[in-house]
Structures are given as C-alpha cells and as structure tokens.
Amino acid sequence: MAVMTMQQAITDALRISLESDPNVLIFGEDVGVNGGVFRVTAGLQEKFGEDRVFDTPLAESGIGGMAVGLGLQGFRPVAEIQFIGFIFEVLDTIAVQASRMRFRSGGAYNSPITFRTPFGAGVKAPELHADSLEGIIMQTPGIKVVCPSNPADAKGLLLSAIRDNDPVFFMEHLKLYYALKGEVPEGDYTIPIGKANVVREGTDATIITYGAMVHTSLKAAEEIEKARGAKVEVIDLRTLSPLDTDTILASIQKTGRAIVVQEAQRTAGAAPEIMAQIAEKGILHLEAPILRVAGPDTILAQPLAEDLWVPNPARVVKALNEVLDF
Amino acid sequence: MMGEQLSMVKASYEARVEPITPLQILDVDGNVVNQEAMPKLTDEQLRELMRRMVYTRIWDQRAVSLARQGRLGFYAPVSGQEASMLGSEFALTKEDFILPGYRDMPQLVWHGYPLYQAFLYSRGHQHGGQIPKDVNVLMPQIIIGAQYVQTIGVAMGMKKRGAESVAITYTGDGGSSQGDFYEALNFAGVFNLPAIFVVQNNRFAISTPIAKQTKAQTLAQKAVAAGIRGVQVDGMDVLAVYKAVEEAREYALQGIPTLIETLTYRFGPHSMSGDDPTRYRKQEETGEWEAKDPLVRFRNYLQGKNLWTEEDENAVIEEARNAVAEAIKKADEYEKMTIPGLIDTMFETTPKHLEEQKKDFS
Numbered sequence: 001m002a003v004m005t006m007q008q009a010i011t012d013a014l015r016i017s018l019e020s021d022p023n024v025l026i027f028g029e030d031v032g033v034n035g036g037v038f039r040v041t042a043g044l045q046e047k048f049g050e051d052r053v054f055d056t057p058l059a060e061s062g063i064g065g066m067a068v069g070l071g072l073q074g075f076r077p078v079a080e081i082q083f084i085g086f087i088f089e090v091l092d093t094i095a096v097q098a099s100r101m102r103f104r105s106g107g108a109y110n111s112p113i114t115f116r117t118p119f120g121a122g123v124k125a126p127e128l129h130a131d132s133l134e135g136i137i138m139q140t141p142g143i144k145v146v147c148p149s150n151p152a153d154a155k156g157l158l159l160s161a162i163r164d165n166d167p168v169f170f171m172e173h174l175k176l177y178y179a180l181k182g183e184v185p186e187g188d189y190t191i192p193i194g195k196a197n198v199v200r201e202g203t204d205a206t207i208i209t210y211g212a213m214v215h216t217s218l219k220a221a222e223e224i225e226k227a228r229g230a231k232v233e234v235i236d237l238r239t240l241s242p243l244d245t246d247t248i249l250a251s252i253q254k255t256g257r258a259i260v261v262q263e264a265q266r267t268a269g270a271a272p273e274i275m276a277q278i279a280e281k282g283i284l285h286l287e288a289p290i291l292r293v294a295g296p297d298t299i300l301a302q303p304l305a306e307d308l309w310v311p312n313p314a315r316v317v318k319a320l321n322e323v324l325d326f
Numbered sequence: 327m328m329g330e331q332l333s334m335v336k337a338s339y340e341a342r343v344e345p346i347t348p349l350q351i352l353d354v355d356g357n358v359v360n361q362e363a364m365p366k367l368t369d370e371q372l373r374e375l376m377r378r379m380v381y382t383r384i385w386d387q388r389a390v391s392l393a394r395q396g397r398l399g400f401y402a403p404v405s406g407q408e409a410s411m412l413g414s415e416f417a418l419t420k421e422d423f424i425l426p427g428y429r430d431m432p433q434l435v436w437h438g439y440p441l442y443q444a445f446l447y448s449r450g451h452q453h454g455g456q457i458p459k460d461v462n463v464l465m466p467q468i469i470i471g472a473q474y475v476q477t478i479g480v481a482m483g484m485k486k487r488g489a490e491s492v493a494i495t496y497t498g499d500g501g502s503s504q505g506d507f508y509e510a511l512n513f514a515g516v517f518n519l520p521a522i523f524v525v526q527n528n529r530f531a532i533s534t535p536i537a538k539q540t541k542a543q544t545l546a547q548k549a550v551a552a553g554i555r556g557v558q559v560d561g562m563d564v565l566a567v568y569k570a571v572e573e574a575r576e577y578a579l580q581g582i583p584t585l586i587e588t589l590t591y592r593f594g595p596h597s598m599s600g601d602d603p604t605r606y607r608k609q610e611e612t613g614e615w616e617a618k619d620p621l622v623r624f625r626n627y628l629q630g631k632n633l634w635t636e637e638d639e640n641a642v643i644e645e646a647r648n649a650v651a652e653a654i655k656k657a658d659e660y661e662k663m664t665i666p667g668l669i670d671t672m673f674e675t676t677p678k679h680l681e682e683q684k685k686d687f688s
C-alpha cells in the first residue's frame with residue numbers, strides 16, 4: 001500500500017492501463033507534454049510515447065468524434081475533457097454517438113470509450129469549470145456514470161471504466177485531486193462499476209451520497225453521533241448509472257430513514273432518481289420522508305460564494321435531525 | 327476609410343483564395359474534354375460503373391414509389407447524385423471505411439452492405455444497422471457533421487495499425503456549415519491522416535440554398551484554412567469523381583487528407599416525408615441540372631465506345647427490379663423487433679435495472 005492523492009492514484013491507473021493493453025490511447029487538450037492541467041497524465045507521454053498519449057487541437061467535439069472512430073478501429077480511447085463545462089461542446093458524442101453505437105448497430109459496433117473530466121466546487125475554479133452535470137448524463141441511455149470519492153476507489157474504478165466495452169463518463173472531483181490522501185493498493189486491481197460501498201455502518205438513518213459529498217456526509221454523521229448518539233450509515237454510490245439499488249434498499253430496511261446528499265442542483269438529477277427508487281421499492285421500510293440536501297436550483301455560485309452554495313455538514317445534520325425527529 | 331472607394335486589389339497581407347475550375351473529364355454530351363485526367367479503367371470496369379448507376383437509379387425509383395405507398399420509413403432520394411456517390415465508392419478498396427450521411431445508402435450497398443438491410447434501416451428496424459463483419463461502413467449518420475469528426479478517429483486508427491486503407495466520409499453543402507466539419511478537416515491536417523472528406527454540394531440543404539449557407543466562393547476552399555488539399559469536381563461526371571477520389575486516396579495513404587467538393591444536384595425531394603422542392607427551387611434550375619444527368623452523359627460516352635447497348639440497359643433494369651423486389655420481400659419477412667431484444671443491445675452485459683424493465687414487455 002502506498003499513500004497517494006487522488007490525482008496520483010488516477011495517474012497510476014492510467015499508467016497501468018497503458019502498460020496492460022496496447023490498444024489504450026490517452027488524448028485531449030494539454031495531456032501530452034504538459035501532463036494535463038491537473039498533472040493527471042504527468043509523465044505518461046514521456047514513458048509511452050506520443051503514439052499512445054497525445055495532445056489534440058482545442059476542439060472538444062473533434063476529440064469526442066475521434067474517440068468514436070478509434071473505438072470502431074479496435075482501440076480503447078481515454079479522452080480527457082479538460083473541464084466539465086466543456087462537455088456541452090462534445091455532448092453529441094457523449095450523449096448520442098457513443099451511447100447509441102451498440103444499439104444503432106444492433107450490437108455490431110461498440111464504443112469502449114472513457115470520458116474523463118474534472119468537476120466539482122470548492123477550489124474557486126472559474127465559471128463552467130466546476131459544475132455537477134452527472135444528471136444530464138444519467139438521463140442518457142447507453143453510458144455509465146462513475147464518480148469516485150477517494151484515491152483507492154478512483155484507481156480501481158478507472159481501470160474498470162477503461163476496460164469496459166461500453167462508454168463510461170468518469171467524473172473526478174477537483175477538490176479531491178490533491179487535498180485527500182489515502183492508502184492505495186499497488187498494482188493492477190479493479191472495483192466493479194455499479195456497486196456501491198457502505199463507508200460507515202449505522203442503524204438509525206442512511207445517507208446516500210457520492211463524490212466529495214461522501215466526506216461532508218461522514219463529518220455530519222460523526223457530529224450527529226456526538227450530539228445525540230444516533231448511528232448513521234453512509235453509502236458511497238461510486239457509480240451513478242447504473243445505480244446500486246440493492247445496497248440502498250438493504251440499508252433503508254435496516255435504518256428506516258434516508259437522506260440523499262449531492263452537490264448538484266436539487267431538481268432532476270441523481271438525488272431525485274434515488275428518492276424515486278426508494279419510494280417505489282422501499283416505502284414500507286420508511287419511518288420518515290426521504291429528504292435531500294443539494295445545491296439550490298441556480299447556476300453554481302461564483303467562486304466567492306461557492307462555499308455557501310455547496311452543501312456543508314451543518315445542512316446535512318439539519319436534514320438528519322429532521323428525519324430522526326419525524 | 328468612410329466614404330472612400332475600397333480598392334479591389336488585395337493587399338499583400340490579405341488572405342486570399344485563387345479562383346478554381348472544377349475537374350471535368352466528360353462534358354454533358356459525353357465527349358471527352360480532358361483526356362489527360364482520364365482514369366485508367368478497363369472496359370469491364372467502365373461497364374460495371376454504368377451498371378451500378380442504372381441499378382441505383384432503378385432502385386431509387388422503386389424506393390420512392392414504395393415510400394409513397396407507405397412501405398418504407400425515412401427515405402432520401404438519390405437520383406441525380408449517382409456519379410458523385412458511385413464514382414467515389416468505385417475508387418475505394420474493400421478495406422477502406424465509409425462514414426456516410428443520411429442520403430449515402432448507395433455507397434454502402436456497393437461497398438457490400440445488403441440491400442434488404444437498407445430497407446430494414448429505412449423502416450427503423452434495429453437490424454438495419456447491423457453491419458456485416460467484413461463490410462467496412464458505418465450506419466447512415468443522422469446528426470449532420472458527426473460523421474466528419476468520427477472519420478478522423480477511423481483514419482487515425484488505420485494509420486496507427488499501419489493499414490493500407492483510408493477513411494472516407496460524406497456530407498452535403500449544409501453540412502459544411504457545421505463546426506464539426508471544420509474540426510474534422512483541422513484534426514486531419516494536424517495528424518496527417520489517411521482521410522477523404524467528400525462534400526456533395528447539391529445546392530440545397532433541404533430548402534436553404536448554398537448562397538445562404540456560405541459566402542465562400544467554393545466549398546473546396548474550406549480545406550485551405552485547415553492546410554489540407556481541397557479539390558472541386560463536376561459531380562455529374564462519374565469519371566471525374568472517380569479520378570478525384572482515386573487521386574485523393576493516393577494522397578491520403580501518404581498522410582495528406584483531401585476535401586472533395588462534388589457539384590451535383592438531387593433531382594427529387596429532400597426526403598419522402600412531405601418535402602416539396604417546388605417551394606424553394608425554380609423549375610428552370612431543376613431543368614438545367616436534369617440536362618446534366620450523369621447517366622445520360624456516361625451512357626453516351628460508353629455507346630460511343632461501343633461498350634453499352636439498349637439490351638445491356640434493359641438487362642440491368644430487370645436485374646435491379648428483381649433485386650429490389652427480393653430485398654423488400656426479405657425485409658417484410660424479417661423477424662419483428664421486441665423491447666427485450668432492444669434492451670439487450672444497450673450494453674455488453676445488461677444491467678439489473680434493465681433486466682427488471684424487460685418484465686414490463688414480456
């Protein structure tokens with residue numbers, strides 16, 4: 001085990017993927033010589049050559065289209081979209097071309113593409129660099145959405161994503177790149193896509209969350225245990241599409257109370273989908289309404305107000321108190 | 327500068343594009359006007375080209391009639407564009423990969439894609455898109471321009487594998503306005519890709535005329551900004567189109583991509599879904615282009631060489647009618663789609679939530 005940041009763990013996964021499969025190609029804006037604006041691809045071009053790791057012109061749709069074409073030729077493209085807000089320029093590839101390839105061709109073709117993109121508030125990034133756009137992709141049939149919360153998960157999930165024969169949208173939270181260190185197993189390992197992880201066990205309420213909000217939720221769980229002795233279970237979804245409903249329902253059955261915590265806006269995204277599934281399949285286990293803690297339905301606040309916008313432990317504690325007191 | 331007469335002479339520091347003339351080998355009557363550019367095709371190849379053009383014209387006429395009877399789904403007629411479509415495909419090898427626009431079914435069929443699947447595709451059957459393993463084509467693209475950016479990936483893949491093949495894509499004059507169009511040309515130049523970009527300029531994007539599409543004098547000149555080859559060709563002259571693609575293919579294999587503008591015209595409507603071209607095209611213009619019919623021109627040329635007879639023509643017409651009838655029969659008898667069947671083509675392994683959703687449809 002080595003202690004790594006999430007950025008280092010992702011680089012490690014990319015390195016292993018390049019070593020273990022000659023068809024893996026990594027490309028995007030500034031990923032070559034510069035090693036990526038967050039240094040995630042640092043040293044990879046040097047080690048594996050410009051044929052495997054290369055810079056593209058500054059055109060996201062071109063990057064996406066190229067990934068689809070390379071996929072048709074038997075390659076396994078890992079395309080970096082430099083910041084999440086730029087996916088709108090390549091949404092045709094992500095939400096239409098790659099996601100529909102298998103379906104449109106009746107299974108004759110596929111798009112084994114990983115779209116990596118940084119996202120997430122908390123580092124005072126400029127506008128359209130930090131939004132949480134997972135809901136848009138979750139509504140797209142034919143693509144998986146993965147969002148790790150820690151270095152070890154990031155490595156194992158990314159290796160799964162790259163080896164998946166279908167497209168995966170892989171979201172890397174900006175705040176976790178450098179700030180969070182953790183033990184990361186050495187060598188090649190994968191964490192299955194579509195399996196959630198119970199990161200804190202509890203009996204009184206369940207928090208369902210993902211990404212950086214896992215850490216916010218864990219803090220809230222500790223605070224509420226200190227304050228009133230309540231034991232709160234925390235589920236790190238790891239994958240947003242397909243959702244691991246079984247793990248969620250098993251927890252609800254035990255605790256009878258649930259809140260969903262996400263950084264994205266409240267409406268029509270991950271949280272509402274999770275709440276709907278609990279309502280459909282687990283309503284008889286519930287002792288209280290399901291609540292959500294989320295960003296407001298505005299554009300992500302500009303850098304100086306983003307800490308006020310993003311859910312914090314206090315807001316999570318408030319929601320927990322509400323379901324516990326119901 | 328206000329009020330002054332602006333000089334028509336370009337300053338040395340102004341970007342410029344010199345006027346060009348399209349490549350033509352046969353004039354409208356089928357006379358050879360450019361022997362130097364004449365491709366080296368055998369008599370059998372010339373006859374095969376004619377066979378394909380006649381066959382495709384008959385297929386198109388049958389398809390239009392079937393669409394009118396409600397027996398097809400989406401259908402975009404191709405008459406008028408046979409030289410542009412078939413001349414270009416004829417210059418390819420089987421290993422070359424075609425990324426088509428929605429009207430480009432003929433190139434796919436002549437590259438090996440079965441006709442009955444073209445009809446399944448038109449009707450919206452999923453298996454229409456199930457390209458056979460040894461046929462190097464993609465399903466017709468719906469999003470105008472997306473096939474252009476995907477072409478750079480296919481071409482790059484071929485280059486990385488050291489393959490002696492090229493990727494070729496098609497769009498229309500409207501498609502040349504898309505951002506993807508330029509992104510593709512630009513990437514192809516930067517990465518020295520074995521790619522051919524065909525823009526079939528049939529003068530109208532549904533109803534919007536070329537003058538409302540661009541101020542550029544030609545679409546071919548759009549290659550200049552990307553630093554790649556751009557050529558313009560008489561798209562009603564099958565030999566000129568063949569020659570342009572044959573040449574572009576040689577360049578492509580050297581890592582030099584080409585944009586080919588074919589000047590052509592669709593005789594029919596945009597699609598069989600209620601488009602009425604008399605709303606936006608003048609009858610005189612359509613008449614002028616009908617006089618340039620690529621079949622008439624090439625037939626005259628071949629008859630002058632004693633390579634084509636009325637019997638030949640009638641035999642192909644018969645062959646095409648039978649082939650269409652057979653393909654339609656096969657499409658009619660084809661297994662029906664089911665929702666569980668569709669669900670199983672969403673992912674390599676169907677996830678649990680989709681397995682559960684099958685139950686609503688069994």
